[in-house]
Amino acid sequence: MVAATFQFLVAAAVIVVAGTFLSKFADVIAEETGLGRLLIGSILLAGGTSLPELSVDISAVRQGFVDIAVGDLVGSSLANLLILGIIDLLPGSRGRALSRISEAHALPAALGIVMTALAAMAIVTHSSLAIYNVSVAAVGLVLAYGFGMRMIYRNQKLAAPYHSSDPDTKREVHRPHPLLKAIVGFGMAAAVIVMAAPFVADAAGELAELSGLGGSFIGTTLVAMSTSLPELVASLAALRMGAADLALGNVLGSNVFNMVLLLPLDIVYTGSLFEAVSATHAITAMCVIVVTGIVVMGQLYQADRRVRLVEPDGWLIIALVIGSLVLIYYHRDPASAGHGCAPELVQLRARG
Secondary structure, rough: OOOHHHHHHHHHHHHHHHHHHHHHHHHHHHHHHHOOHHHHHHHHHHHHHHHHHHHHHHHHHOOOOHHHHHHHHHEEEEEEEHHHHHHHHOOOOOOHHOHHHHHHHHHHHHHHHHHHHHHHHHHOOOOOEEEEEEHHHHHHHHHHHHHHHHHHHHHHHHHHHHHHHOOOHOOOOOOOOHHHHHHHHHHHHHHHHHHHHHHHHHHHHHHHHHHHOHHHHHHHHHHHHHHHHHHHHHHHHHHHOOOOOHHHHHHHHHHHHHHHHHHHHHOOOOOOOHHHOOOOOOHHHHHHHHHHHHHHHHHHHHOOOOOOOOOHHHHHHHHHHHHHHHHHHHHOOHHOOOOOHHHHHHHHHHHH
C-alpha cells in the first residue's frame, strides 16, 4: 500500500509539473501562430493531455482487456466534465465556463456529443463491419472529427473580428519563448506525461486491489480519473495564466479526442473492438452526452444569475457527473460486478 501510494504521488507530481509547462507552451503557440486559444486548446493541448489514455489503453487492448480500455476512454470524458464543473466554480473562471462569454466553445462541445453518440451506437450494435480488419465505425469517428474540426476552425476565423475586445485575446504578456522553442518544449512535456501516466494508472489499480475496492467498475473508474489528471493540471495552469479559452478548449477537445482514440485501439485489437466490448459502456456514453448537453445550454443561456442545481452551472454539472457514476455502478456488467480484487488490473500489471 505504501509503495503504491508513493508511486502514485511521485508520478502525479511529475504530471503536475509537465502539465503546467504543457499549458504554458500551448499558450505561446496560440499567440505566435495566431490560431487562438480555443483552437489550440481544442486540438493541440487536448491531444497532448489525451496521450496517456492512448498509451495505457493500447497496453490494455494488447493484453485482451478491451473493457478496461474503452471504459477508460468513455470514463475519462465523464471525468473531464467533472473538471469543467470545478473550473466553472473557481475564482479565476468566475462562472465563465458556463456562460455566454464562452459560447464559442459550444461548437466543440456539440462535436463531442456527436462523436460520443456515434461511439455509443457502435458499442450498442456491436458493430462488426470492417475493411482490412479496421472497423468502419472507428474510421467514421475519425472522419467526423476531421469535418468537425474544420467547422470549428472556420467558425473561429469568422468570429475573430467580433471578439477582438475579449480579455483573453488582448492580454499582452512578454514571452521569452519563440515559437520553435515552444513547439519543442510542448513535445517534451507531452512525452513526460505519456511516460508518467501509466505509473499513475498502475498505482491506482494496485490501490484499488489492496484497499478491497476491486472490481472492474472501480478499476476502470480509477484508471479514467488517473488518465484525466493531465487535463486537470493543464486546465488549472491555463486558468492561472488567465487563458480561460485554453482551459475550456482542452477539456472539451479532450472529450472529442478520446473518441478518435478508438481507431488505434481497434487497429491494435485482433478482431472487432466494438463487437468485443461490453454494451454497458454505452450507458457511460449516454451520461457524457447528457452532461455535455447541459454544458452547451449553459454556454448559450443568457441569464447572468442562475438558480443552483436548476439552471446550468458548475454545481449542476458536478451533481450530474456524480449521479452518472451512481447510475453506471448500479448498471455495471454483472460478469464483472463481483466482490474482491480487480483481476483484470492485476493481470495487466503482471503482463505489463
